[in-house]
Amino acid sequence: MIRKYVNIILAVVLFSFQVIGAGTRVRVNQLGYLPEAAKQAILISESDITVKDFTIHDALTNEVCGQFNTVSHWGEFDKFNSNYTLDFSVFKQTGAFYIKTGDTYSPIFFINKHHFAHTTDQLLTYLRSRRIGNNVSGGWWYDASNKNRNASVNASVTYQLLFAYSNYPDIFIDAYDLQGERKPNGIPDVLDEANWGLEWLSKIQYESTPVAINGKLVAALALGAQVCKSFDTAFADRLANKAEQIYRYAEEQEVVEDLFEIIEGLQEENWRDDMQLAATQLYFLTYNKQYLKDAVTYGTSEPVPPWLFTACDPALRFYPYVNWSPYLLLQIENPQIKKDYLHNIMVSLQRARLIAQDNPFNIGVNFSENSNNKIIALHNMCLIYRQLTNDHQFVDLEESLFNWIFGCNPWGISMVTGMPDTGTTPSHPHIKSYIETDQIPVGAVVSGAVNNTCLKDSEIDGLSFDGPYERHQTEWAVYHDHVNDHVTNQPNIDASAGLIQLLAARASSVERDYLFNYNHYDLGGINRFNPDQKQILITFTAHQYDDGFRKIASALKKHNVKAAFFFSGDFLRKSKAKRQIKKLKSQGHYIGPAGNHYFQLTDWDKSLKSDLNKTVFLNDLKENYAALKKHGISKQQAPFFNPPFELYDDNISFWCKEVGIHIIRSTPGTDSNLDYTFPEMREHYYSSRDILNKIMQVEDKSGLNGYILQFNYGTNPARKDKLYKHLENLLMDLKREGYEFVDIFKAVKLR
Numbered sequence: 070m071i072r073k074y075v076n077i078i079l080a081v082v083l084f085s086f087q088v089i090g091a092g093t094r095v096r097v098n099q100l101g102y103l104p105e106a107a108k109q110a111i112l113i114s115e116s117d118i119t120v121k122d123f124t125i126h127d128a129l130t131n132e133v134c135g136q137f138n139t140v141s142h143w144g145e146f147d148k149f150n151s152n153y154t155l156d157f158s159v160f161k162q163t164g165a166f167y168i169k170t171g172d173t174y175s176p177i178f179f180i181n182k183h184h185f186a187h188t189t190d191q192l193l194t195y196l197r198s199r200r201i202g203n204n205v206s207g208g209w210w211y212d213a214s215n216k217n218r219n220a221s222v223n224a225s226v227t228y229q230l231l232f233a234y235s236n237y238p239d240i241f242i243d244a245y246d247l248q249g250e251r252k253p254n255g256i257p258d259v260l261d262e263a264n265w266g267l268e269w270l271s272k273i274q275y276e277s278t279p280v281a282i283n284g285k286l287v288a289a290l291a292l293g294a295q296v297c298k299s300f301d302t303a304f305a306d307r308l309a310n311k312a313e314q315i316y317r318y319a320e321e322q323e324v325v326e327d328l329f330e331i332i333e334g335l336q337e338e339n340w341r342d343d344m345q346l347a348a349t350q351l352y353f354l355t356y357n358k359q360y361l362k363d364a365v366t367y368g369t370s371e372p373v374p375p376w377l378f379t380a381c382d383p384a385l386r387f388y389p390y391v392n393w394s395p396y397l398l399l400q401i402e403n404p405q406i407k408k409d410y411l412h413n414i415m416v417s418l419q420r421a422r423l424i425a426q427d428n429p430f431n432i433g434v435n436f437s438e439n440s441n442n443k444i445i446a447l448h449n450m451c452l453i454y455r456q457l458t459n460d461h462q463f464v465d466l467e468e469s470l471f472n473w474i475f476g477c478n479p480w481g482i483s484m485v486t487g488m489p490d491t492g493t494t495p496s497h498p499h500i501k502s503y504i505e506t507d508q509i510p511v512g513a514v515v516s517g518a519v520n521n522t523c524l525k526d527s528e529i530d531g532l533s534f535d536g537p538y539e540r541h542q543t544e545w546a547v548y549h550d551h552v553n554d555h556v557t558n559q560p561n562i563d564a565s566a567g568l569i570q571l572l573a574a575r576a577s578s579v580e581r582d583y584l585f586n587y588n589h590y591d592l593g594g595i596n597r598f599n600p601d602q603k604q605i606l607i608t609f610t611a612h613q614y615d616d617g618f619r620k621i622a623s624a625l626k627k628h629n630v631k632a633a634f635f636f637s638g639d640f641l642r643k644s645k646a647k648r649q650i651k652k653l654k655s656q657g658h659y660i661g662p663a664g665n666h667y668f669q670l671t672d673w674d675k676s677l678k679s680d681l682n683k684t685v686f687l688n689d690l691k692e693n694y695a696a697l698k699k700h701g702i703s704k705q706q707a708p709f710f711n712p713p714f715e716l717y718d719d720n721i722s723f724w725c726k727e728v729g730i731h732i733i734r735s736t737p738g739t740d741s742n743l744d745y746t747f748p749e750m751r752e753h754y755y756s757s758r759d760i761l762n763k764i765m766q767v768e769d770k771s772g773l774n775g776y777i778l779q780f781n782y783g784t785n786p787a788r789k790d791k792l793y794k795h796l797e798n799l800l801m802d803l804k805r806e807g808y809e810f811v812d813i814f815k816a817v818k819l820r
């Protein structure tokens with residue numbers, strides 16, 4: 070017994086005396102981790118420190134959710150004297166969390182696969198916002214700071230969209246049409262966007278276009294023909310003919326250009342990679358053996374991506390950053406070709422791993438221009454390799470590259486504007502819309518960090534920058550969130566297109582049913598769910614009164630309805646609440662928070678109460694969760710919050726989102742929640758008959774699909790005509806009309 074006691078004291082002493090020095094930061098992937106994935110955070114410190122363990126806490130309640138000693142010391146790196154990897158792969162809870170070690174805290178991060186469900190839509194929205202011209206004469210996507218046409222980048226973006234779709238056809242939604250209008254057209258939006266690219270690319274004067282671009286045109290058009298076949302045969306045929314026509318021209322062209330090697334003014338110096346992909350896509354389109362032969366011949370000159378073997382290559386010297394041909398050829402039934410390409414891919418990824426071993430962030434690229442494009446490209450190479458071979462040896466590299474993009478980097482910044490909306494993201498990007506109007510579009514990937522040596526003599530060399538990120542610059546990697554830095558902080562569409570593939574892979578782990586968010590939102594709170602389903606969610610709220618308990622519980626039981634109950638902290642602390650909540654829990658109902666003291670959060674005009682701020686609000690909510698905990702209900706089980714009087718604003722929704730909570734309220738229009746009124750309120754009084762009639766009127770007129778009907782759990786004794794006495798009949802009537810009553814998780818599909 071004594072020994073055990075001593076051990077406990079030692080453990081406490083060790084933990085509390087763990088000294089964390091100045092300039093210590095824990096970097097995480099702020100967008101989030103998949104529950105089943107490998108999960109790592111990186112600790113960097115300018116001081117010489119020892120880290121042995123860390124804890125993971127719920128972002129709102131601060132409760133310890135896990136304690137870990139899975140810490141590995143990386144050693145010194147550049148100006149950071151201490152670097153550690155904190156591994157929490159075994160932690161699979163879902164929600165919003167932070168890491169704490171000593172007195173250092175990480176930013177908040179999320180673990181939840183559904184977090185990835187709609188990220189590709191956001192990136193497509195960004196691309197849509199880059200459209201210019203029209204698709205009759207040929208519209209294109211422009212990049213960050215000028216509206217020039219760039220056929221090379223447009224072809225690569227188009228190809229990447231088509232490639233992402235062909236790998237993950239099920240995850241893309243249909244909310245927009247070809248013109249980019251918000252109108253579903255039966256075609257996944259990623260293909261509408263690809264179509265925008267294909268229209269222009271198919272009209273380009275290829276006779277006056279360099280071979281490197283013509284190769285890209287062929288690859289995009291041929292893949293477009295393959296993918297679009299099932300949507301529009303005529304369009305697909307047109308693309309296929311054009312692809313072969315350009316290919317025949319480009320084949321002749323290469324012989325001439327080979328003598329000159331690099332055309333004046335063209336930044337890109339490799340073209341056989343483009344012709345290899347062109348030939349490969351034509352082979353998969355036509356199964357003409359000559360194309361396969363061509364692909365193999367072109368491939369011999371560039372077996373691996375050159376940028377993995379160079380230090381300071383200019384942005385587009387080796388473009389595009391991934392040549393998918395080797396990965397596609399891995400799939401054909403020819404043992405020699407298979408083996409050759411497998412070797413080449415392994416050489417590329419092993420080279421990347423060697424680079425990654427030299428830095429604590431495990432990043433396998435050299436920091437030359439457009440490093441984020443390369444990081445995303447390498448990630449996608451690891452991913453596709455793993456999927457094709459089932460060899461998982463590069464999965465750590467894959468996750469580290471993904472983590473870097475979303476904040477696991479020296480600066481702790483996500484490299485994508487506005488993603489996640491709760492995170493630290495570029496706030497001064499070098500992009501025209503921000504420079505001219507202060508607007509930052511969501512989903513723009515900035516070009517990324519560059520090695521200090523490569524920056525020498527660049528246009529930003531010699532400019533002085535200040536701000537919180539400067540402390541984290543190293544010789545290895547320099548990044549400025551500054552509008553004047555067009556080298557590291559200028560978004561580019563190529564990287565955003567590549568990121569679609571990355572996020573599509575994560576989104577594909579989400580069940581199809583959950584991919585499409587049909588919820589309706591008001592000020593960031595859910596006020597209706599899928600209107601295409603004949604389903605209703607029944608909710609109750611309680612603070613002061615509980616007289617409805619018996620009737621409500623029995624009506625719900627009788628009709629086997631799983632409802633959602635929102636209780637204030639004051640209610641939960643009452644002694645009689647215990648028995649009621651036990652019963653409701655045993656019947657399978659959801660029980661969640663309604664505000665600790667049920668204080669009004671905003672005025673009726675939705676302006677925030679003057680004494681309310683984020684800390685006050687979150688502390689109040691925390692107290693409500695503490696009261697729920699006493700009834701054995703954790704925050705994890707209760708992520709939906711129904712604000713007092715259903716009053717809230719955008720700020721409150723955002724604060725909730727940051728700590729992993731969703732606001733939900735009733736669907737306006739049925740007056741169901743007016744059952745608290747009593748006759749003394751005169752013209753503001755609503756009898757049960759009034760309310761029930763109104764509900765059935767709405768049903769009759771437009772249906773109640775996806776409606777959230779909210780009632781009061783108890784009401785003022787002055788109201789004698791209690792609506793809950795009619796609940797059983799109401800449920801029966803609605804059932805008779807064909808409605809299904811669903812529980813809150815099934816209704817809003819956010820978990």
Ligand SMILES: [Ca+2]
Nearest residue numbers: 245256257258
């Ligand atoms: Ca569409």
Ligand SMILES: [Ca+2]
Nearest residue numbers: 339340388389
């Ligand atoms: Ca090229």
